[in-house]
Amino acid sequence: MDVHIEFSGGRGHRDEIYRQLRAAILDGRIREGESLPPTRELARRLAISRTTVSAAYDRLTAEGFLAAKVGSGTFVRVGAGRHLTPPPGEPVASLRGTAVWDDVPRAPRGFAPSPEFDFRAGVPDVSRFPFAAWRRLVAAQVRISNADLMTYADPGGHPALREAIARHVGVSRDVRAAPADVLVTSGAQQALDLVARVLLKPGDVAAVEDPGYPPPRLLLHTLGVRTAAVPVDSEGLVVDALPDDCRVVYVTPSHQYPLGVSMSLARRLELLAWAERHDAAIVEDDYDTEFRYTGRPLEPLYSLDTGRRVLYVGSFSKVLSPALRLGFLVAPPSLRDVLTKAKYLTDWHSAAPAQAVLAEFIDEGGFAAHIRRMRREYQTRHDLVAAILKRDFAGMLDVIPSSVGLHLSAFGHGDSAAVRRAARQAGVTLYSLGDFAVEKRTTAGFVFGYGAIAADRIEAGLCRLREVMADKGGD
Template sequence: MDVHVSLVGRKDLAGQIYRQLRAAILDGRLRAGEAAPPTRELARRLAISRNTVAVAYDRLVAEGFLESRVGAGTFVRDAGFLERERPAASPLRPRKVWDEVGVWPARMPGITWDFRAGLPDVGLFPYESWRRIMAGRLRPSALGDPAAAGDPAGLKELREAIARHVGVSRSVRAAAADVVVTSGIQQALDLVVRVLLEPGDVVAVEDPGYPPVRMLLRAAGMRVRGVPVDAEGLRVDALPDDARAVYVTPSHQFPLGMPMSLPRRRALLEWAHRRDVVIVEDDYDTEYRYGGRPIEPLQSLDDGGRVLYMGTFSKIMRPVLRIGFLVAPPSLHRAFRLARYVSSWHADLPVQAALARFIDEGLLARHIRRSRREYEARHERVAGLLGTLFADRLAVVPSAAGLHLSATLPDGTDDAAVVRGALAEGVGLFALSEFAVDGPAVPGLVFGYGAVTLPEIGEGLRRLRRVLG
């Protein structure tokens, strides 16, 4: 183990080394059985005499902190040292907003039937193809100049591939220059906040809606206002007059699942134009559509340059592969590049290069076609069983896209209690009330089918039926 030892001045050098190594042992930074640095190496690093280091080691051996093993070196002795008390508490305190921000979702141990929303089936991903491409991008010849900084907006070849992909699959109007590669939806939204909003600005979000978005906005000092949704999506007539931005999921409302109707989308664009408001469109999973007409994104309907379009590859590929993107008009290109630079510079360059190749070889499109067939079968199975097993308890919200379905429970039902009872049966899912913002929480359940296989769905839902009685 490499131990950091620093010297202050040139007096009592052996004593300084002794005290620092002793503190490392007592603090647990050096654990029993771990090797102390060889005296010759430590002396070279500190530019001092080896005898000086040996004096400090001899004292530590004499006091039982270290032991010498002939031919092997010097090691921390297992003598049952009690760890020292930590230093006095720091006077530093976080801003109060961090007392209100938590981690979502909470851990749910013991799940056998996983109906949590937002999780893809990682078993469907073509790992061999991805491994081949990644291996090629990690060769020294492919990594390029180690001193190259990289474009904060992302590798040019990936931005070109993303622009082509969203143009074909989602009818998004974008050139490579309009694309900023991010580590996911939340970083894209964070960039929007940095570039366009001021602390105290009002941001309207759907109610119910995605919890991490409002957590991020509140942590950034925004005032978050929930706006109710109905069968046509976000209610434009309920938007606050003082909103500076609106965050929406129009293609597949999260968590309820309905798309925003065309008249409602046009009304939102007109409202934003009159009020000088930015629209943030989160199109998180609409590659997976199972019927009906394709939903035209707000971005393609927008003639005024007011829509910022965000997407992610987490739902298509793997959540741990943190790659997303933001599509912005030319007037914001420079600011978004700078915001990306000052926050985290750029995403993982080999992964960016691999994803560009993955898209260009047609592997992403092939994976989407294959996984869409599987998810459609699961969608139909879940919807069918909810209609038969739960006809007296659940009202399914119509949806023909994505990786989840929502259903409401009778008024007054404690959906959180239902979720706890389901977890005791090994069934994991989310309560609809978790997604409420300002309005009254509608009781219900959200059924994800990305992480539960087709054969498992029936047994998982039957166990849930027993919980509901």
């Protein structure tokens, strides 16, 4: 391994090597079992004597950080990273993030391990990911050694993917966009980040739904934006409750997260008129409507908009996999350049090889076929959850009608957070509506995600939940 040692001039070379290697082992930059460069090689690179390097290695060996294996070099000892106490006189790191970060809950560590009955919302069935097709496309890409994909690329996105996305949203969502209007992002979350960076400054007001998807609200908060939590009713966001000074409205009109309602046409038109009157922008998050089970979708705000105030956000997280970190933003032409600049300064561009594979997957028809297959599967699960909730939870839960996406919600009574905790103990993981409530207007009830639970596990899982609720005296 190629270790980097910096001589600041303050300490002797031996001490510097000792201190920097030790710190790298303790904070995991050099992992247990990894080999260090031979003393002769490191001495040559640093232009110092080999004895100095050996002395530093000897001290680390004596302290149990390194072990020498005859004939194969010096290794970081297994267990070395567990020496967690700083050496005497070495200050404990005292740097902290700014105060806004104290308001943000700990970042999730991923979704594993899965509970016995997993009703968490927002996760697709990744066991059905089209692995074979993906493998073939990745292999083909590597085989032709396409060096163009391995250098810095257009921040706006891989051209073939922008084209494929423009076609996909045109056909499936009636969002008419040219490839140049499409900006490829690292998921919907980055799309929102870019929008906030270019349209908002600290102190500005942005509206979010209440209850709503927490990451956008938290992100806005960390950027110094004041968020107004606006209630949602059976027709979607209550436009009358929007504050006059709001600059950006973040909404999930096709499938409100978490309630699941679809914003009525009247409300959509009201919101657009409101944005026009207040010179505000609307971010339309259309994260999972590829999966629609009955009825025709209402036109997206983006397509109804005549004032070019709507930014349409899509994601491949639900329809394929959240691990790809691929999403997109379709923005009015007036924002195209500034959003591309923001994307460039944020992370230059999303991973080009993955974008190219996705473009091919869409072009060859694999994506549409995957959606059709998964739609059938999720419809079975959706219908099962809806039927069992109606049959077995009557009087306890009122299902909120919804025929789209990967979750269904239901209003309840009583302390849903306590039920959620007890259910978890009993092997059933699900969110309560209170998990998404900002001002705690809507707290009783649950969100039933069916992306991560197989159809043949649903009945047993809901039966277990019912027992928990009965124990708690109803929800």
